[in-house]
Amino acid sequence: MTSRIITYAEAIREAIGQAMESDPNVFMLGEDIGIYGGAFGVSGDLFHRFGPERIRDTPISELGIVGAAVGAALVGMKPIVEIQFSDFTAQAMDQIVNQAAKIHFMIGGQLSVPMVLRAPSGSGTGAAAQHSQSLEAWFAHIPGLKVVMPSNARDAKGLLLAAIADPNPVIVLEHKLLYKTSGEVPEEMYMTPIGVPDLVQEGTDLVIVATGVMVSRSIEAAHQLKEHGISASIIDVRTLSPLDMTLINQVVSATGRVLLVQEAPKHVGYMAEIAARIAEGPSWKQLKAPIKRLCGLEIPIPYAPQLEQAAVPQVADIVKHATQLVKEN
Amino acid sequence: MTSRIITYAEAIREAIGQAMESDPNVFMLGEDIGIYGGAFGVSGDLFHRFGPERIRDTPISELGIVGAAVGAALVGMKPIVEIQFSDFTAQAMDQIVNQAAKIHFMIGGQLSVPMVLRAPSGSGTGAAAQHSQSLEAWFAHIPGLKVVMPSNARDAKGLLLAAIADPNPVIVLEHKLLYKTSGEVPEEMYMTPIGVPDLVQEGTDLVIVATGVMVSRSIEAAHQLKEHGISASIIDVRTLSPLDMTLINQVVSATGRVLLVQEAPKHVGYMAEIAARIAEGPSWKQLKAPIKRLCGLEIPIPYAPQLEQAAVPQVADIVKHATQLVKEN
Amino acid sequence: MSSITPLIGPESGLISDSKPAALAALESLLSIRSFEEAVDALFARGLMHGTMHLSIGQEASATGVCAALTSTDYITSTHRGHGHCIAKGADITRMMAELLAKQTGYCRGRGGSMHIADAATGNLGANGIVAGGIPIAAGAALAQKMQGKKEVIVSFFGDGATNEGAFHEALNLSAIWDLPVVFVCEDNKYGMSNSTEKSMRVEKISERAAAYGIEGVTVDGNDVDAVFAATRTAVAKARTGGGPTLVEAETYRWKGHSKSDKNLYRSKEEIDEWKAKDPIERFQNLCLTKNIITQAEIDELTARVREVTRGAIKDAMAAPDSNPDELLSGVFKAVS
Amino acid sequence: MSSITPLIGPESGLISDSKPAALAALESLLSIRSFEEAVDALFARGLMHGTMHLSIGQEASATGVCAALTSTDYITSTHRGHGHCIAKGADITRMMAELLAKQTGYCRGRGGSMHIADAATGNLGANGIVAGGIPIAAGAALAQKMQGKKEVIVSFFGDGATNEGAFHEALNLSAIWDLPVVFVCEDNKYGMSNSTEKSMRVEKISERAAAYGIEGVTVDGNDVDAVFAATRTAVAKARTGGGPTLVEAETYRWKGHSKSDKNLYRSKEEIDEWKAKDPIERFQNLCLTKNIITQAEIDELTARVREVTRGAIKDAMAAPDSNPDELLSGVFKAVS
Numbered sequence A, B: 001m002t003s004r005i006i007t008y009a010e011a012i013r014e015a016i017g018q019a020m021e022s023d024p025n026v027f028m029l030g031e032d033i034g035i036y037g038g039a040f041g042v043s044g045d046l047f048h049r050f051g052p053e054r055i056r057d058t059p060i061s062e063l064g065i066v067g068a069a070v071g072a073a074l075v076g077m078k079p080i081v082e083i084q085f086s087d088f089t090a091q092a093m094d095q096i097v098n099q100a101a102k103i104h105f106m107i108g109g110q111l112s113v114p115m116v117l118r119a120p121s122g123s124g125t126g127a128a129a130q131h132s133q134s135l136e137a138w139f140a141h142i143p144g145l146k147v148v149m150p151s152n153a154r155d156a157k158g159l160l161l162a163a164i165a166d167p168n169p170v171i172v173l174e175h176k177l178l179y180k181t182s183g184e185v186p187e188e189m190y191m192t193p194i195g196v197p198d199l200v201q202e203g204t205d206l207v208i209v210a211t212g213v214m215v216s217r218s219i220e221a222a223h224q225l226k227e228h229g230i231s232a233s234i235i236d237v238r239t240l241s242p243l244d245m246t247l248i249n250q251v252v253s254a255t256g257r258v259l260l261v262q263e264a265p266k267h268v269g270y271m272a273e274i275a276a277r278i279a280e281g282p283s284w285k286q287l288k289a290p291i292k293r294l295c296g297l298e299i300p301i302p303y304a305p306q307l308e309q310a311a312v313p314q315v316a317d318i319v320k321h322a323t324q325l326v327k328e329n
Numbered sequence C, D: 001m002s003s004i005t006p007l008i009g010p011e012s013g014l015i016s017d018s019k020p021a022a023l024a025a026l027e028s029l030l031s032i033r034s035f036e037e038a039v040d041a042l043f044a045r046g047l048m049h050g051t052m053h054l055s056i057g058q059e060a061s062a063t064g065v066c067a068a069l070t071s072t073d074y075i076t077s078t079h080r081g082h083g084h085c086i087a088k089g090a091d092i093t094r095m096m097a098e099l100l101a102k103q104t105g106y107c108r109g110r111g112g113s114m115h116i117a118d119a120a121t122g123n124l125g126a127n128g129i130v131a132g133g134i135p136i137a138a139g140a141a142l143a144q145k146m147q148g149k150k151e152v153i154v155s156f157f158g159d160g161a162t163n164e165g166a167f168h169e170a171l172n173l174s175a176i177w178d179l180p181v182v183f184v185c186e187d188n189k190y191g192m193s194n195s196t197e198k199s200m201r202v203e204k205i206s207e208r209a210a211a212y213g214i215e216g217v218t219v220d221g222n223d224v225d226a227v228f229a230a231t232r233t234a235v236a237k238a239r240t241g242g243g244p245t246l247v248e249a250e251t252y253r254w255k256g257h258s259k260s261d262k263n264l265y266r267s268k269e270e271i272d273e274w275k276a277k278d279p280i281e282r283f284q285n286l287c288l289t290k291n292i293i294t295q296a297e298i299d300e301l302t303a304r305v306r307e308v309t310r311g312a313i314k315d316a317m318a319a320p321d322s323n324p325d326e327l328l329s330g331v332f333k334a335v336s
């Protein structure tokens, strides 16, 4: 496959464009995705390529939009909903959780809901508490939803294409700080399988398991750790639901130390699940140190830059906690 | 204090009545709480005692109701919202999570939101997937919300009075199967402190940590286990957020085996947090067996009685898993 | 299989002007009543689980509306959805099997009364969430439009549902996009215990159409002909690109909201008043007066419908219980 | 402290009929414009963080509305809330400090532009959620009614917000309970890039009042007098138990929705047309024509307002940065 360096946002746009070219039932709906090009510029020129019917600007009514996507999906369309900030899924939670997630099961499998809901998550832009949440734990907890969180441009495309091909509702949580980051992305259509975490790098002293923007921070942290003589594996969970623990268990067993890093607040967050699975699982006996989670503080995301940075793990925090974990155990 | 045997529903009603008598700013709003007496009969005769202004029937509009409670709370009232089924909090999630939970923090502490949101959770009544969820993990994950889950009549009253006295938003998740169960409840007003789990009974072989209706099932299971020569401690988590781990750590250290039981699906559920805290904490080294979670299946709650029972832990399941945990480790 | 004779709405004139149409409508009315009464009795005898919401007294709206639809048109339905389901042509035995928690039920026993759907007859599903189906109907209508199809979607909901944000957002989307959808509000005067007088300030729910720049009409919901005629107009408009209409059918539920209802919020007189307006008796009398149907035909039909219901119960009861072993595999559709 | 002179709405007649009222209104108009321009410049120079939504061009609605309120009346505001905040009497220095992420800001740097509240002047808060403040306003109004108080709540929101379910539910609750609330829709013709023509089928947003059985009025939102008069009527009605009114103020935002806006969805001509309807120039000319204010007074006020803004920036910049150490203790109010 031919690859080029493009941004995460471009990779998403390319995936949508290719899916729309190859399947007339794929369409996009959301607020300001048309001529405006999307609040984060993701839809960009798709409006000019596919027109207002298939790149469908909506009024500000998230519940209605998601409900419309559910209805369209039930009768054979493949809607891709963009929710402008993942915080506004709160408005649409009934359609996501009580309808989309449950219909296939509830009606005995007669129909399915092949829809994709994309939304930018996370903090880092000074948008404060109502525009910066990381709500992946909510979605991952709901049977009937698949949940992915691409951490780089390549997966952004591959996971989105897999989500579009999936006959079930898939929640794609993008990260707003990643939209402008670049990476190598194949030109062709390809799918990153939903359900398989990614071994980003191998190391011997500990494994850092991370999601979203914490993956790139972990990679940066691992560089610094190397300088201090600490060798870290990194696993990008990537698909939060369903989750296959094989790789994580393997690497935890091999390194004996695990640092779980997420942006969301710790309490009842996604990494609690990984911790629990490790504690319940086969790698438990190989642990040389207690499992350690490094997460966002138990606070709404604040506005001021210095407060916002203090609220979620930074590279230095990862370095510090990884070092402690290795040195003290 | 004088105690009597009353039902869980009566205990809640008594708490509301006493709070309303002692503070004119306390009032209730919700669907069919007036002359109908509440979908589960909880408000009962309160309408006749306090009238339609303070026991305020609302149209079917959960988002509006919760928003109205937030607004009333901001200017000095103490609203108690009843959401008919906890599943319908999905409709009101924006006001719960983006508004109520964050306002005090976001506006630098100028105002607070002293509201209580009560809602019946859980399965067991054949009401199927949209009326039977256990969503406590959602609320517990959100900084700015306190979350309690009374498992018996005494706590139903005490925790509700504590919630009403609290100057912050408190989510009270009741269980619909418990409304008609009875227990000893003091007549006077009293508060069960928010933040402290309850040691239901002490045993030596393992500790069962449970929430909601799983507490009574665990008690029943412990009776049966005793007949098989297994002695179980039981901890009722009771207040899910904030959570104080002192007691749990103590008892886990003492018994060396822990079975975590919840009704909600396992994946990214509340018990993952308890498992993670144990795995990260001081009792980790005392564990004789891996931590074990016994939870609902990863499915929407089905309608048929035999399916519904298969979907969530029953007494026999608790007995089986507790026995395995003790026998095999 | 035991579905009603497909409803035939005449292209012009009323249902009560056409013998086959009238007979089919009467079969629908009687089948709904018979089904609901049977369900009521089964619950009373402890043979049914869960909860139920009966549409006795409201048979004319389901019947009149579905008579204006083709078999490939769609509906979204509600918690009070048995009537819609039957009128749209569902198999009564499979409905009964679902309520009896059987593997042969429409949802394999997973959904129960509040979640019956029938893909074959275009019933996209009842809904346990008040107003939950309205945005879904808008989306199904959007799909018809985008796919260049001619199908129309009817979204059924109650008066109480119009106070939900979902109603507002769905009607607005449908209006601005000229979607082929007809919003049918079965205004039975109460959302559970809350009367329309207490829960809204408009006289007629159809007035709410004004907020979306669409037409709103109120009809006598106990008059099959009136419901049919208004729906036929709205459906024709929707089918030809004219966009949505809000049709309010004024009616009444005779029974409590659900099993736990003590009817404290309304008077016996009020209930009796509405019972006197029985949509079935009324339609029968109209057809007799117009000499479209004979009393003998009514009696024959009534007996036949009862027989069908009895047969449905018998067959459903004999069916295997729903199977817990397929629960986990039922959550996701397999990726092909 | 640097708040505007309290707005004085005359009990009868127009603002432009009364010198003190006109001067106060002009001070408000100029202060809002000056604040917004300063913020725009600070952002452009990279001295401000986050995002911002400027109300340049919309100063008359904030000013006219707040002139009809007492100091103890309440407002709920929006993401485009600086104008409301200033008109209600907030300290401009503390607003600026908030935007500059300072400890002395209204929210101690935790909220920023989208979350400024001022308990002292009855501003219950801006809101980052479109329509998020509307149900909150209904609740605050319910509290006034239950506590037997005479205070009225104004809920500001945009045209786009009226497409949200929250708008619908809040207006319905307020209507049925006769709450003392005035809903002020600042119809600036766009919700981000989505024009009102595309996002709704009504000609005037005030028509949506019909769905709730309340009065709706549309006024020229660039005319301080018209906004004031309509609000005064609505407030008087609300205060005396007459329930809510929906007031639509037609106006326009000159700047992009937020910093990232390239204005692709509207034409330069349209923007210029509206700039020609500058609410400030218009009010000044009216007052000059009516001989209520002199040009010298205008010049003096303009200079003074600029000075206040400059002082606010200076003082805010000198203030200590917001303090990360109190984050954890800021989440919950301490249980007493």
Ligand SMILES: Cc1ncc(C[n+]2csc(CCOP(=O)(O)OP(=O)(O)O)c2C)c(N)n1
Residues within 6 Å of the ligand: B031, B060, B062, B084, B088, B091, C053, C079, C080, C128, C129, C130, C157, C158, C159, C160, C161, C162, C188, C190, C191, C192, C257
């Ligand atoms: C979102 C939501 N809120 C509340 C309920 C509980 N509930 C079920 S039916 C009902 C009344 C519905 O009234 P209406 O829409 O008029 O329909 P009807 O029952 O009269 O047919 C209520 C409150 C629900 N199922 N969903």
Ligand SMILES: Cc1ncc(C[n+]2csc(CCOP(=O)(O)OP(=O)(O)O)c2C)c(N)n1
Residues within 6 Å of the ligand: A031, A060, A062, A084, A088, A091, D053, D079, D080, D128, D129, D130, D131, D157, D158, D159, D160, D161, D162, D188, D190, D191, D192, D257
């Ligand atoms: C629930 C929600 N949806 C979307 C957004 C993103 N957003 C912020 S402002 C805005 C436009 C609001 O339009 P309008 O209500 O007309 O107010 P205006 O910006 O014109 O003042 C949008 C879409 C949001 N903040 N909240």
Ligand SMILES: [Mg+2]
Residues within 6 Å of the ligand: C158, C159, C160, C186, C187, C188, C189, C190, C191, C192
């Ligand atoms: Mg009704």
Ligand SMILES: [Mg+2]
Residues within 6 Å of the ligand: D158, D159, D160, D186, D187, D188, D189, D190, D191, D192
């Ligand atoms: Mg606008």
